[in-house]
Amino acid sequence: MARASNLMTDHPHLRLGTRQSPLAVIQAEETRRRLCDAHGWGLDQVELVKVRASGDKIQDRPLADIGGKALWTRELDLWLAEGKIDAAVHSMKDVETLRPESLTIAAILPRADVRDVLIGASSVREIPRDAVVGTSAPRRAAQMLYHRPDCRIVTFRGNVATRLAKLAAGEADVTLLAAAGLQRLDQAGTGTPLDSKDWIPAPAQGAIGIECNTNDAKTRELIGAINHQQSFAAVMAERALLEALGGTCHSPIAALSFIDGDMIDLTASLFSADGAERVDGSVRCKASALDEIRAFGRDLLARATPGIAALFQGG
Numbered sequence: 293m294a295r296a297s298n299l300m301t302d303h304p305h306l307r308l309g310t311r312q313s314p315l316a317v318i319q320a321e322e323t324r325r326r327l328c329d330a331h332g333w334g335l336d337q338v339e340l341v342k343v344r345a346s347g348d349k350i351q352d353r354p355l356a357d358i359g360g361k362a363l364w365t366r367e368l369d370l371w372l373a374e375g376k377i378d379a380a381v382h383s384m385k386d387v388e389t390l391r392p393e394s395l396t397i398a399a400i401l402p403r404a405d406v407r408d409v410l411i412g413a414s415s416v417r418e419i420p421r422d423a424v425v426g427t428s429a430p431r432r433a434a435q436m437l438y439h440r441p442d443c444r445i446v447t448f449r450g451n452v453a454t455r456l457a458k459l460a461a462g463e464a465d466v467t468l469l470a471a472a473g474l475q476r477l478d479q480a481g482t483g484t485p486l487d488s489k490d491w492i493p494a495p496a497q498g499a500i501g502i503e504c505n506t507n508d509a510k511t512r513e514l515i516g517a518i519n520h521q522q523s524f525a526a527v528m529a530e531r532a533l534l535e536a537l538g539g540t541c542h543s544p545i546a547a548l549s550f551i552d553g554d555m556i557d558l559t560a561s562l563f564s565a566d567g568a569e570r571v572d573g574s575v576r577c578k579a580s581a582l583d584e585i586r587a588f589g590r591d592l593l594a595r596a597t598p599g600i601a602a603l604f605q606g607g
């Protein structure tokens with residue numbers, strides 16, 4: 293009899309790169325488990341390679357001020373280019389909109405809870421007057437100021453545990469974190485999830501993506517086996533919107549899409565930095581019609597007030 297699988301002999305080890313924060317490692321472990329299930333591998337056939345990202349080294353300034361999302365991917369991109377890893381696991385909301393041609397997002401895992409969670413108060417309305425809100429995300433800051441202009445924002449960076457510790461130490465009255473991250477860290481009971489219709493999350497929130505070298509057909513196929521098509525379509529649409537808006541990590545943008553058969557419903561809000569201005573819109577089109585999503589983005593920009601327009605460059 294021939295060997296059951298020559299994939300196994302050709303690829304005894306797929307090296308999966310990840311950042312080394314606790315959340316990133318849990319996400320990489322989930323990716324490894326799904327890969328091993330899909331291919332009938334033992335867990336030891338996927339090696340997790342932990343890479344220290346620049347974004348994890350600098351923790352005292354907002355990400356937007358020190359180089360943006362590239363700081364999460366720079367080291368992993370390099371390791372992919374140098375062949376030190378075969379694939380990299382990312383939180384898609386942290387991945388820059390424009391990626392090098394040499395890299396391909398080969399899979400998106402089934403998207404987790406997309407919502408933001410409010411910690412320190414049971415609803416946005418019940419936050420005490422003039423409260424201090426700890427966040428470093430321009431979207432969360434602007435969204436909070438839109439609803440609660442009395443609040444004051446303080447910079448909160450670091451991983452999930454660090455931010456919860458800062459809150460416990462009284463550095464802020466409330467903070468906001470992604471439900472997906474809290475759940476993955478076994479902290480599902482922490483805080484109050486905010487309805488995603490009233491409080492739209494970040495584009496691609498809750499989605500884990502696996503990237504590999506575009507010219508590595510074998511890895512693309514192996515990783516492609518764990519792609520979740522609906523989550524992939526939703527994330528690609530939300531990223532196409534970001535592209536059309538020319539947003540950066542300084543641009544407060546909330547966007548969320550739902551796949552309905554071969555259609556997509558996408559809703560987005562753009563804010564001024566101080567939350568005083570907001571422009572909203574939604575579109576329903578074929579999920580594959582990324583041009584329509586981009587046109588929707590241009591339409592949002594055309595309606596943007598000055599405080600919003602200043603934060604977006606168009607794509």
Ligand SMILES: NCc1[nH]cc(CCC(=O)O)c1CC(=O)O
Pocket residue numbers: 383384385386452468469470471472473474496497498499500
């Ligand atoms: N910006 C950091 C980051 N990137 C991804 C997640 C959580 C997981 C996800 O949204 O997929 C978090 C933490 C947070 O925003 O609370």
